[in-house]
Amino acid sequence: xxxxxxxxxxxxxxxxxxxxxxxxxxxxxxxxxxxxxxxxxxxxxxxxxxxxxxxxxxxxxxxxxxxxxxxxxxxxxxxxxxxxxxxxxxxxxxxxxxxxxxxxxxxxxxxxxxxxxxxxxxxxxxxxxxxxxxxxxxxxxxxxxxxxxxxxxxxxxxxxxxxxxxxxxxxxxxxxxxxxxxxxxxxxxxxxxxxxxxxxxxxxxxxxxxxxxxxxxxxxxxxxxxxxxxxxxxxxxxxxxxxxxxxxxxxxxxxxxxxxxxxxxxxxxxxxxxxxxxxxxxxxxxxxxxxxxxxxxxxxx
Amino acid sequence: xxxxxxxxxxxxxxxxxxxxxxxxxxxxxxxxxxxxxxxxxxxxxxxxxxxxxxxxxxxxxxxxxxxxxxxxxxxxxxxxxxxxxxxxxxxxxxxxxxxxxxxxxxxxxxxxxxxxxxxxxxxxxxxxxxxxxxxxxxxxxxxxxxxxxxxxxxxxxxxxxxxxxxxxxxxxxxxxxxxxxxxxxxxxxxxxxxxxxxxxxxxxxxxxxxxxxxxxxxxxxxxxxxxxxxxxxxxxxxxxxxxxxxxxxxxxxxxxxxxxxxxxxxxxxxxxxxxxxxxxxxxxxxxxxxxxxxxxxxxxxxxxxxxxxxxxxxxxxxxxxxxxxxxxxxxxxxxxxxxxxxxxxxxxxxxxxxxxxxxxxxxxxxxxxxxxxxxxxxxxxxxxxxxxxxxxxxxxxxxxxxxxxxxxxxxxxxxxxxxxxxxxxxxxxxxxxxxxxxxxxxxxxxxxxxxxxxxxxxxxxxxxxxxxxxxxxxxxxxxxxxxxxxxxxxxxxxxxxxxxxxxxxxxxxxxxxxxxxxxxxxxxxxxx
Ligand SMILES: Nc1ncnc2c1ncn2[C@@H]1O[C@H](COP(=O)(O)OP(=O)(O)O)[C@@H](O)[C@H]1O
Ligand SMILES: [Mg+2]
Numbered sequence: 001x002x003x004x005x006x007x008x009x010x011x012x013x014x015x016x017x018x019x020x021x022x023x024x025x026x027x028x029x030x031x032x033x034x035x036x037x038x039x040x041x042x043x044x045x046x047x048x049x050x051x052x053x054x055x056x057x058x059x060x061x062x063x064x065x066x067x068x069x070x071x072x073x074x075x076x077x078x079x080x081x082x083x084x085x086x087x088x089x090x091x092x093x094x095x096x097x098x099x100x101x102x103x104x105x106x107x108x109x110x111x112x113x114x115x116x117x118x119x120x121x122x123x124x125x126x127x128x129x130x131x132x133x134x135x136x137x138x139x140x141x142x143x144x145x146x147x148x149x150x151x152x153x154x155x156x157x158x159x160x161x162x163x164x165x166x167x168x169x170x171x172x173x174x175x176x177x178x179x180x181x182x183x184x185x186x187x188x189x190x191x192x193x194x195x196x197x198x199x200x201x202x203x204x205x206x207x208x209x210x211x212x213x214x215x216x217x218x219x220x221x222x223x224x225x226x227x228x229x230x231x232x233x234x235x236x237x238x239x240x241x242x243x244x245x246x247x248x249x250x251x252x253x254x255x256x257x258x259x260x261x262x263x264x265x266x267x268x269x270x271x272x273x274x275x276x277x278x279x280x281x282x283x284x285x286x287x288x289x290x291x292x293x294x295x296x297x298x299x300x301x
Numbered sequence: 302x303x304x305x306x307x308x309x310x311x312x313x314x315x316x317x318x319x320x321x322x323x324x325x326x327x328x329x330x331x332x333x334x335x336x337x338x339x340x341x342x343x344x345x346x347x348x349x350x351x352x353x354x355x356x357x358x359x360x361x362x363x364x365x366x367x368x369x370x371x372x373x374x375x376x377x378x379x380x381x382x383x384x385x386x387x388x389x390x391x392x393x394x395x396x397x398x399x400x401x402x403x404x405x406x407x408x409x410x411x412x413x414x415x416x417x418x419x420x421x422x423x424x425x426x427x428x429x430x431x432x433x434x435x436x437x438x439x440x441x442x443x444x445x446x447x448x449x450x451x452x453x454x455x456x457x458x459x460x461x462x463x464x465x466x467x468x469x470x471x472x473x474x475x476x477x478x479x480x481x482x483x484x485x486x487x488x489x490x491x492x493x494x495x496x497x498x499x500x501x502x503x504x505x506x507x508x509x510x511x512x513x514x515x516x517x518x519x520x521x522x523x524x525x526x527x528x529x530x531x532x533x534x535x536x537x538x539x540x541x542x543x544x545x546x547x548x549x550x551x552x553x554x555x556x557x558x559x560x561x562x563x564x565x566x567x568x569x570x571x572x573x574x575x576x577x578x579x580x581x582x583x584x585x586x587x588x589x590x591x592x593x594x595x596x597x598x599x600x601x602x603x604x605x606x607x608x609x610x611x612x613x614x615x616x617x618x619x620x621x622x623x624x625x626x627x628x629x630x631x632x633x634x635x636x637x638x639x640x641x642x643x644x645x646x647x648x649x650x651x652x653x654x655x656x657x658x659x660x661x662x663x664x665x666x667x668x669x670x671x672x673x674x675x676x677x678x679x680x681x682x683x684x685x686x687x688x689x690x691x692x693x694x695x696x697x698x699x700x701x702x703x704x705x706x707x708x709x710x711x712x713x714x715x716x717x718x719x720x721x722x723x724x725x726x727x728x729x730x731x732x733x734x735x736x737x738x739x740x741x742x743x744x745x746x747x748x749x750x751x752x753x754x755x756x757x758x759x760x761x762x763x764x765x766x767x768x769x770x771x772x773x774x775x776x777x778x779x780x781x782x783x784x785x786x787x788x789x790x791x792x793x794x795x796x797x798x799x800x801x802x803x804x805x806x807x808x809x810x811x812x813x814x815x816x817x818x819x820x821x822x823x824x825x826x827x828x829x
Contacts, residue, residue, distance in 0.1 A: 053677050056825040075681045083677040089670035091588065097572030105579050106678020126572035131408070132561070 004031045005064075006153060006184045007052060012061035014047055014208075021047045023208035024061070029186055034179050036199030037188040044208040045188040046086050049157050052186075053083060066153075082107040082146035086157035086188075088138045090130035096141045097126030103145035114148040121170050136162035147174050154178065154185045160194055172198055224260035226284045227269060231255050231276035240268060254279060302552060303421030310420060310428035314402050321401070322436050325394045329465075330443035332390070336383045337451040339773065340375070350378055356621035357381055361613035364505035364606065367520060370530025376453035377529040380461055383444070388501050388520050391465050394440065395433050395472030396493030402429025403477060405486035413560060423552055426477055430548060433473035441466025457528040464523030467540035471519040472497065474547040481554035484563035491595055498602060505606075519543075581680065585692035589659065593696040596655050600704035603651070607644050608711030614640055615716075637716065641725050641794040644708050649732040649786050650765055652701040653739040657761050659693035660743035664754040667827050676826055686821050690744055697736060705729035728794035734806035735785040739764075741813035748820035751828055 007029035014022040022044045029035040039045050050056040052065055054074035063070055065077050082104075090099045100119075104110030119126055122140045130138060139162045146154055154175075160168050175198055179185055189195050195202055196216065203213040212219055224244060229235070234255050237243055242265030247258045255276070261269050266283070273281065315322065344350045354373040357366070366384035371377040403426050406412045412425055445462030449455050472493060479492035500518040507515025508524075515521035525536045554564065577583030586593075615636055666672050676685060709725035743757040750756075764784040771781035781787050785806055790799030 050673070050825075055673055055676060055827075057823070074676075075679055078677060078679045083674075085670055085674055085677070087670050089674060091671070093588065094574075094578070095570040095572055098570070098574040098578055101574035102579060102584065103674070103678070105574075106675060106680065108679050127570060129570055 005029065006031050006066060007035075007186065008062070008064045009048070009052070010062045012048065012051060012063060013059045014044075014051065014056065015059055021208055022051075022058070022061075025205060025208055026210045026213070027203050028213070029184060030201070031184055032179070032182050033200040034175065034185040034187060034198050036195030036202035037186060037205070038190065038192065038195055038202055039188075039205035040190055043205050045190075045205065046157055047208075048205075049083075049155055049186070049188060052155065053078070053081075078106075079108040080151055081153040081155055082149040082151045084139075084142045084146045084154075084156045084159045086161070088135075088142045090133075090138055090141060092131035093129060095127055095129055096124060096133060096137070099130055099141050100126065100145045100148070103142070104149050107146065107149035107151060109150055110145075110148045111150055115144065118144040118147055118174070121174065122167060134162070136164065136167065139163060140167065143171065143174075147178060152183055154183060154187075156185065156187045158189055159187070160189070160191070168194065220285060221263055224262055225266055226282075227257070227259055227261050227266075227273075228282045228284075229257045229273050230279045230281075231257065231273055232279065233276040235272045235276040237269065237272050240272065241265060243269060302423050302556070304424045304427055306418070306420035307424045307428055307431075310402075310415070310424050311431055313415075314428055314432045318398075318401060318432070321397070322432070325398070325436055326440050326443060329387075329390055329394070329440035330447060332386055333379075333383055333444040333447045335770070336386075337379055337447050340379055340382060341451055343773075344375075344378060347373075350375060352621065353378055356617055359613055359617050360509045361610040361617060363508040364610055367504055367524045368508040369524065370527035371457075372529075374453075374457075374529045375451070376448060376457045376461065379448055379451075379453065380529060387444075387465050387468075388504075389497055391437060391440070391469040392472040392493065392497035392500065392519075395437060395469040395474075396476040396490060396497075398433035398436055399429045399473045399476035400480065400486050400489045400493070402426075402432065404480040404483075404489045407480075407561060408486050416560065423555055426480070426551065426555055430473050430477050433476075434470050437466045437469025437473065438463075440469065453529075457532060460526045460528035460532055460534070463537065464526045464528060467537060467544075468500075468519045468523050470544050471540055471547070474544040474551065478547050478551040478554070481551050481558065482564040484566055487591065491591075494595070494599065498599060502602070502606070581675075581685070581688045582692060585689055586695060589662075589692060589696060592659075593699055596651075596696070596700045597703050600648070600651050600700050601707040604644065604648055604704045604708035605711045607647065608708040608713075609715055611637070611640060611644075611712045611715040612717075613715075635795075637721075638724075638792065638794040641712060641721070641728065642791060644712065645705075645725070645729055645732060645793055646768060646786055648701065648704045648708060648729065649735050650769075651704060652697050652732070653736050653761060653764075653786075655700050656693055656697050656736055656740045657743050657757050659696060660690065660740060660747060661754045661757050663689055663747050664751050667751060668829075670827065673827050682822050682826075683818055686744070686748070686818060690740065693740065697740075701729070701732070701736070724794055727796070731789055731793040731798040731803065734803045734810070735789045737810045738785045738806045738813075741810035741817065744817035745813040745820065748817035749824070751824075 005028055007027060009025060009027040012022050012025040012027075013020075025044060025048060027037065027048065037045055037048070047056060051058050051063055052070055054070040054077070057071055066080060068077060070077055090096075091102075094102070097119075100115065101110065104115070122144055124137065124140045124144060130141070133141070139159065143159055146156070160171055163171060172194075175185055175187070187195065187198065199216065201213070201215050202219065203210050205211065212222070232254060234248060234250070235257055237246055237248070237257065237259065242262030244260040244262075245258075249256045257273065259269070344353050351373050354377065357369075357372055362381070366381045369377050369381045369384070372381060406415070406425065415425060416422065441462035441464070442459075443462070444465060445458040448458035448461060475496050476489055476493050479489045480486075483489055483492060500520050503514045504518040504520040504524070506512060507518065507521055515524075519540065522536045522539050525533075527533060558564070578587055618636060663672070672685075676682060705726055709722045709729070712725060713719055713721040739757075739761060742760060746753055746757050764786055767776070767781050767784035768786035771784070771787070782802070788799065788802035788806055790797060790802055792798070
């Protein structure tokens with residue numbers, strides 16, 4: 001069943017002077033999901049979010065937010081979302097609480113009960129001036145303002161940079177609670193673990209282009225499984241499709257085999273190992289870290 | 302006292318701040334050069350110098366320029382002409398250079414970073430003061446060199462330069478102390494500017510009434526060297542002693558406080574936003590309240606001083622018709638009105654400066670990411686820009702109206718004619734087009750080419766230069782009238798504003814505002 005799309009970006013391009021910040025980026029976010037938007041520093045995450053907010057105008061490509069053009073209809077669209085910018089700036093002379101009220105008002109209103117609850121959960125002192133806050137505390141102000149707003153979409157640009165692990169947990173709980181009420185969340189990050197813990201689906205970008213997208217299981221399925229085996233005879237694995245980085249070493253009376261296997265061909269490989277009499281066997285699912293490292297280093301897995 | 306790493310810090314100051322450092326030196330020496338050139342031309346011989354001195358031997362001049370010893374000499378005339386400018390340039394130089402390396406770096410967290418490396422606790426402060434002292438000395442001695450090159454006796458020129466360098470140094474020490482006492486670099490600036498105004502007024506009052514209060518003013522110490530009269534050097538010791546004492550106090554305070562702390566902390570603040578803070582216009586005004594108040598105070602004081610001396614200025618000019626040249630000749634009964642016009646032009650400079658600063662401050666907001674944040678809310682770009690410009694306009698009305706009232710009332714008190722208040726207030730209305738054009742121009746820069754925010758200040762400086770110096774240098778009228786301050790007409794009091802000029806300025810402003818709004822709607826935010 002095709003879910004309605006809150007965000008639909010196709011072939012997005014944006015150049016700043018000599019930097020091609022976005023180079024044909026695609027992004028689709030369905031209603032009600034938490035979508036992880038992952039890429040290394042400088043890959044174009046913030047620029048994409050700014051295009052979605054109508055702050056930056058795309059050179060080419062199609063962008064729709066709630067089915068409308070964010071550049072032309074910025075104001076009505078902004079009533080339906082809250083944004084946490086990456087480099088959080090606040091009014092240095094105002095208190096955290098004042099900043100929260102102002103920002104939440106800008107996001108179209110604030111629920112008082114939620115404000116109180118969030119300030120407590122994030123352990124924030126709202127009476128302190130913004131200039132006296134640490135980066136983490138400024139981030140909390142920004143998060144409280146966004147989470148307290150009654151909106152159907154949250155756009156968060158690396159929101160946990162500067163939060164300690166405890167606060168990161170609070171953040172995750174809050175996001176899950178908001179998602180449970182049907183709120184859609186677009187969460188950009190360069191930290192895998194955070195996205196892994198929260199996201200329903202992810203898009204991975206590099207150098208302004210989407211290189212993978214789908215559910216985490218989808219992505220895992222595309223990654224190769226690592227097989228390590230010890231057999232009595234040499235297995236007939238040479239030349240089999242879907243096997244990669246094959247290493248076979250003979251030792252006294254046994255043969256050690258190590259290889260990466262495409263999930264679709266796992267069956268064939270296990271068969272061949274079986275033929276050679278298996279003494280020990282490990283099959284490990286790919287870690288997402290491997291997935292990202294291979295994605296970032298440019299080898300399509 | 303721990304000064305570890307001082308050399309590195311001084312290097313960092315010069316490496317990161319050389320542009321500012323160079324412009325202070327070039328500014329001070331350049332203005333001295335312009336002064337010297339003009340005086341050489343206007344007063345080529347001893348008779349002309351003596352004639353000039355005769356016009357300046359009155360309380361007005363004492364108030365504005367101090368009582369200069371040896372006024373009839375070439376050096377004395379140059380000193381008299383440079384006095385007003387130098388009285389503010391050197392203090393601001395000291396304050397700017399020290400604030401930059403102390404409270405501002407602290408505010409921005411740079412000091413924390415530096416102090417985490419093997420750098421002594423007092424080293425940044427001392428590095429900033431050393432930088433300021435060096436720049437003040439180089440600027441002062443540069444002025445000496447210019448004077449000497451134009452034929453002023455070397456010893457006098459040297460004393461003059463050292464006198465002003467000393468003023469810069471005292472204010473550097475004052476800023477270093479203020480940076481320990483108040484929490485924000487803006488507050489350090491306010492303390493510095495306030496002290497500069499106080500020093501100026503005290504010196505003036507002391508010289509007019511021959512009172513001891515001139516000894517409370519660093520400017521008084523500089524004057525008391527009497528570079529072009531009976532030269533004496535011992536007042537340098539006063540400057541050195543006071544600077545050293547203030548600096549020692551600053552170092553002591555610094556050693557006793559935490560990083561980021563201050564002797565005087567801000568008011569306790571509310572954890573919730575008031576209704577007016579939630580309103581975009583209210584917020585813009587509240588956040589700039591301090592700026593508006595300080596501009597208003599400085600404007601009222603300055604314009605009040607001008608007005609209070611109207612009568613003396615008129616008498617001085619009547620005694621010496623040479624001076625009329627600047628205002629136009631053969632004025633007779635119109636002389637008073639021309640003097641009023643001159644005051645109004647200075648008021649226009651100030652309010653235009655306020656406007657340029659207010660609009661270009663939007664650039665700072667953008668660099669900090671605040672504009673992006675606000676525009677991600679449900680406010681259109683047009684409304685955002687309109688609100689922020691409106692806040693500047695409201696501030697300008699406050700500064701301008703109180704400044705106009707101050708100068709009108711004090712002028713009327715000085716002339717003893719109550720109806721002069723109305724006359725001057727009515728004349729001040731004609732300043733509006735000359736100020737609006739700067740609002741529109743700065744807005745257009747923000748809307749289209751935010752990276753070139755400094756161009757707004759460049760236009761402002763050129764406009765002042767043309768309007769203020771152009772007539773004195775006999776530059777072509779067509780050129781001088783390009784300056785908005787002249788384009789509105791020179792005879793505002795009495796209702797002779799230039800209607801074509803006013804129309805052109807308003808038309809151009811409208812065009813620039815359209816460009817500003819259209820450009821701001823179309824461009825990326827933030828744009829670097
Ligand atoms: N306003 C801008 N002007 C010039 N270059 C920019 C601007 N914004 C972003 N860039 C460049 O575009 C690229 C993508 O930046 P960004 O979207 O901030 O990446 P990310 O958020 O993924 O770290 C970077 O190379 C960055 O330097
Ligand atoms: Mg970013």
